[in-house]
Amino acid sequence: MSPSLTERSIVVATALLLVSAVARDVHGGSDSTSRPDYQGTAVVVALHPPPSSLHPARPVVVLDHEPIAGLMDEKMTMPFIAASTDLFQGLKPGDRVEFGLKSTADALLVVLLRPASPVGRRR
Ligand SMILES: [Cu+2]
Numbered sequence: 001m002s003p004s005l006t007e008r009s010i011v012v013a014t015a016l017l018l019v020s021a022v023a024r025d026v027h028g029g030s031d032s033t034s035r036p037d038y039q040g041t042a043v044v045v046a047l048h049p050p051p052s053s054l055h056p057a058r059p060v061v062v063l064d065h066e067p068i069a070g071l072m073d074e075k076m077t078m079p080f081i082a083a084s085t086d087l088f089q090g091l092k093p094g095d096r097v098e099f100g101l102k103s104t105a106d107a108l109l110v111v112l113l114r115p116a117s118p119v120g121r122r123r
Pocket residue numbers: 065072076077078
């Protein structure tokens with residue numbers, strides 16, 4: 001048990017506490033993830049559970065998204081940090097999805113990601 005190792009652990013733990021405190025303030029409530037700030041449709045380009053080349057600790061989804069009302073006027077391919085890898089469940093590249101974004105202090109966070117229903121679309 002070297003003192004320097006202990007000190008480092010305390011610094012890391014403190015940093016994590018600060019991050020979660022900030023996240024809680026921004027979210028402002030327990031149901032925060034259920035109400036996205038923005039919604040859109042996209043095709044999944046890639047799913048990156050952590051750690052990945054795109055982020056060391058958080059899940060990242062690359063989406064080829066349609067214009068997002070109130071946020072982005074253009075269709076584009078870009079990465080988003082996802083709130084949880086649970087959102088990746090059952091999805092694969094090429095899938096058309098509906099997604100929801102939450103604007104947080106450190107990320108435009110994907111809080112909702114589900115297959116877009118092709119059923120019910122009439123020709
Ligand atoms: Cu975009």
